Amino acid sequence: MPGRTLALAAVGGAAVLLGLPLALLLAVTVLDHTDTPAATTAGGRLRADTVPDAYRDWITAAGTGSDRCPQLSPALLAAQLAQESGFNPRAVSAVGAQGIAQFMPGTWPTWAVDADGNGTASPFDPADAITAQGRFMCALLADTAGGIAAGSLTGDPVSLALAAYNCGLGCVRAAGGGIPAIGETRDYVTRITAAVADYTAPTPPPVDGGFGERVVAAAQAWTDTPYVWGGGNEFGPTTGTGTTGTAGFDCSGLTLYAVYQASGGAIRLPHYTGDQYQQGVPVAAGDIHPGDLIFFDTDGPLSHVAIALGTGQMIHAPRTGKTVETVTWATDPYWTARYTGTRRITPSEP
Numbered sequence: 001m002p003g004r005t006l007a008l009a010a011v012g013g014a015a016v017l018l019g020l021p022l023a024l025l026l027a028v029t030v031l032d033h034t035d036t037p038a039a040t041t042a043g044g045r046l047r048a049d050t051v052p053d054a055y056r057d058w059i060t061a062a063g064t065g066s067d068r069c070p071q072l073s074p075a076l077l078a079a080q081l082a083q084e085s086g087f088n089p090r091a092v093s094a095v096g097a098q099g100i101a102q103f104m105p106g107t108w109p110t111w112a113v114d115a116d117g118n119g120t121a122s123p124f125d126p127a128d129a130i131t132a133q134g135r136f137m138c139a140l141l142a143d144t145a146g147g148i149a150a151g152s153l154t155g156d157p158v159s160l161a162l163a164a165y166n167c168g169l170g171c172v173r174a175a176g177g178g179i180p181a182i183g184e185t186r187d188y189v190t191r192i193t194a195a196v197a198d199y200t201a202p203t204p205p206p207v208d209g210g211f212g213e214r215v216v217a218a219a220q221a222w223t224d225t226p227y228v229w230g231g232g233n234e235f236g237p238t239t240g241t242g243t244t245g246t247a248g249f250d251c252s253g254l255t256l257y258a259v260y261q262a263s264g265g266a267i268r269l270p271h272y273t274g275d276q277y278q279q280g281v282p283v284a285a286g287d288i289h290p291g292d293l294i295f296f297d298t299d300g301p302l303s304h305v306a307i308a309l310g311t312g313q314m315i316h317a318p319r320t321g322k323t324v325e326t327v328t329w330a331t332d333p334y335w336t337a338r339y340t341g342t343r344r345i346t347p348s349e350p
Helices: 006-012 053-062 074-085 126-150 157-167 169-174 183-199 211-220 251-262 333-338
Strands: 281-283 293-296 304-310 313-316 325-328 339-344
Touching: 053 074, 053 126, 074 126, 074 183, 126 157, 126 169, 157 169, 157 183, 211 251, 211 304, 211 313, 251 304, 251 313, 333 339
Parallel strands: none
Antiparallel strands: 281 339, 293 304, 293 339, 304 313, 313 325
């Protein structure tokens, strides 16, 4: 586990930065040497299967910087936590950094918050520490963006924030306003910027068509994702109801996700194939469009659902041992013998 060194803390020269957790500074680096720092965003939406379920909502909330600090993202914070503690809420480093976000005792009081309302604010409480992590990152990103705008710092705010978290804002300023020529600091920035992409949810390809095409694109973004019984929600793959620890989708989890994403969060289908069959409007077999939900009786009545792609194809999460895949169904005797019906889900507004 990375830990803050006394030597680097001394170089920093800013007491408020001495105890910063090393892993709080991950970001995707875009070397944009302009005076418009807000254009650089670190990562994006959280890829649900990359973090423990208990921390997902806290990371998402803490990383949604919006207008306060647009460079902040859930993916950034997740990568930081992984780098710092491996998501271990009881971690203690050799130099005394504490908890999942590895705050030093001297730094914690500045950013401490009782996020979960249990009456205490502790660096060993994941909700408190992750929320404090987001607050601290937001403040530091504001400092670096302001320095770039004023001409005292050079580079992009995310990379500079990474460097400042590692060796202190004074250290960055002493280096001429850029990333200091300190091996640990440069390695730190390089290592963690590369990791952010692993925690960022894939973005469906741009679609010029309508709602049905967006449903298809959202599902196709997760091609080759493992089938997991009970897996998947509106935000992406989950570990489901099994004990394997693998994140993925079952058939109705994939359709739930795709429809939710395509509708911009306006439609959340129930996570059960039979209930999904009660949604939308029925469609004749000769009028199936891309994005329609196709239902089959495989292991029982209404036991499987897929998304129509057109030309007799569908994308689905088939069964244990398989992954999300595209298959031709309309000329396959197995599927045509088990075909039950089609439903078209449409948002209330275009």
